[in-house]
Amino acid sequence: MRGVDVMLLEKGDFCSGSSGGNHGLLHSGARYAVKDPESAKECVSESRILKGIAWNCIEDTGGMFVSVGKDDPGFADVFHDACKATGVRAARSTAKELHQVERNLSDDVADGFLVDDAVIDPFRLVLTNIEDARRHGATVRNHCEVVSFERSDGHIGEVKFKDQRNGSVGSVVPEVVVNAAGSSSGSIASMVGGNLAMTRDYGTLVVFSGKLVSGTVNRLRPPSDGDIIVPSHTSMIAGTTSRSISGPSDARPTIEDKELIIKEVSEMVPALRGARAIRAYGASRPLASGSSGRGASRTFKLIDHEEGGVDNLISIIGGKLTTYRMMAERTSDAVCAKLGVRANCTTGEEVMEASRLDEAVTLVSASQSESMRRRYGHVPSEMMNVVPVGSMGVQSCSCENVMRFELEHYASSEDVITIADLMRRTRAGMGYCQGTGCMWEMASALSDEGDIDLLIRDFVRERREGSSTVIEGDQLRQEMFRSHLLWPFQAARGGEER
């Protein structure tokens, strides 16, 4: 948008790391007001901007902070003052008023505040950005991993990357390199001999089938484990935990994490105990500050590696989804300064292309367009080109109400090579059956792209990573059923993984 020729490389799929591993909360800032006022102020301004430029990714649900019986009653005043000081809107409310908003709140809820929290779909947000970046001329490639940097005299020359689609190695000679690799930022920096002080902090989230809350419900107490539940599409997400880990490979949810989250969150919403936990997931938060855990600031840090001996590398670490645009603005400011580009950043004002109202003449049923509006923000006209004439099309995923033509549409994109790629774009396979029926549909839509056995195996592995450690009750039975259905398919591979 500022006239710079840009290439973006992503080793996996878009949003397959930390950006997708959160609860999709668009922070009002209230969560950080007391302990991290800097982050709180960032959230206030950024959430307002995002509700404009990326409206199709946001459900403006509102939210609340509630104190439960045993909580310190003095914290409410501290919280209220901190919100005022940071500009976070928080309306003090009685238990009765809060119950009118959320009918499933515990009777033990004493009082609390209504805040401007909202829900953001991180996958949709990242994809909308990618589309918009492409429209402005950027070259964006997923499934391309950087394999080497050529460096001489403190300057990065040629950058080589491997395309996972065919194993071919491409190269580019950039003037400036931006390292925004999340949890892998440290290893990217060390590939060029740079150094990044970064701590990794892991948080677990649990997805439940169905919705018991209409907006976010937060615990009115200092940030702690299990203090939030967020409604998300057809499900709700409760979290989180916080523990430091040594590398991305330790990032796995545990049964203890899950039990702790259910115990804590059900103090606010007791019916959660009876809800069906579908899966647990998480991601490591790359934190910019030296400390880790709850005490560490969630703000971000921009590092120019010139002092460290690399004159054209900039790293951006820390931060959070709500402030991603601000982080990007600061980063591109630094890039433009290096390049001598004078144009201003306009990402805060321009509505992203995919967020522009583009309502197709509706060929689909009313319930289907409602589902598409929930998932995409609107009914995208370009998707309608593949709807069979005179037909409403065939439903592929009944949990999330995804139609075959939606799968076909995304499967035809060069970005999409795995079933999980297709799932992130359409939500097929995210429901309680975790792709039992629709993974075949997705494999089928993708089948020109690759090995079917491999597609299915990768997807089953990906889904099981999230469920295997925490699975129990009805969901365990569901998984048994799925194993049963998979058996004829897997037997063909010599009986492994029965």
Place this chain on the structure above:
Amino acid sequence: MIDLPKKEVDVLVIGSGAAGAISAWDSAVKGLDVSMIGVGTPATEMSSGCIRFNDDRSVPEGLGLDRGDLEDAFSRAERFLIDEMKTSGLKMEGARRDQGRYYRCHGTIVPENIVQGPTSSGGLDRIEGERICVIGFEDRTEFDHRLFAKALAQRSDLRVEHIAVGTTNGVLRNSSVDDLLDMFVDAAGSASGEVVFVPPFISLKDIDRWEELEKRSGRKFAEPVMDLGMPGARLRDALISSASRAGVSITNGASIVGMSISKGSLNEVTVRSGHRLQHIECGAAVFCGGGLVGGGLGVSGKDVIDPLGLFDVRYLREGDGIDILARASSGGIRTGPGLEAIVDGEKVRNLFVAGASLPGMNIVEGNGIGDAMATALLASKAATEASR
């Protein structure tokens, strides 16, 4: 709730999958008054309809069953499959393989045959020829002919082509089986393949149509196994049909809500179907409710449980990761050496358990329908004796 008049039977069979049906049939052909109740979709119906009788008897023997009795039950179950299923309109074909004997409905192809290709299938499911054609309905996704053709080509050296017929749902809705048969004969005529794969569209007792299809087109037809596929449903239909012919009274959509047991003996079973409640006094009962997949057993947390809260259940409490699945499925209802159910640590003399409800017999574990049917014959023999 409406109370129906009390009913008296010699043997009550609970569960109407493969184990329940053969058990009820067996007691009925011996002249007993037998009722069978079932609810939902049994695992048999969800299966590939292929039946394996394992040579390895370690799982049923681990239940304490006598080896000689077991051998007898296995050979009776095999005979039942061949003779009785034929009378019910299902042509079962069997062959010896490395670890046992395998049976399947005529025309059904299982994935192993695709992987092993045309030459190494030991007589069963042989794909004769090197060129294959897959025909599918254009806009029906339950059988995706393109995907299937692709998988087939990837797994073997076969040359595979695919053809679509019937471009709209309307054509299918308004077509009779004979119209479809004509469509497939036409499509097969334009194929170069020697073997033609089609979605399952010919129903039970239509061996004649199947043969007509092959005769008119001059090609060999086969239908692949699919999730929730027709072969499993056909097998179940044939089993139910055999039980019915033997005089078994069958109630579907009914589940047990209570069992009255005193002094180690089952006296009465309470059955509920919608708003109707019925007390059934029985001489003996056989529980073939299935395992986790069939729905006879449930899961609470990570423990296998019996939803009735009646039986003693064997389970492994601890587990991690993917092991949980295997461990959960190895649980089941605890029985005595003659398959008598154990309730509160005591054997019940006239209540027997068979099939996937037994430990280690869950279909996910892989012991499958063959072993389930053999244990069901042992249970029905015991129930027949106990009811007298």
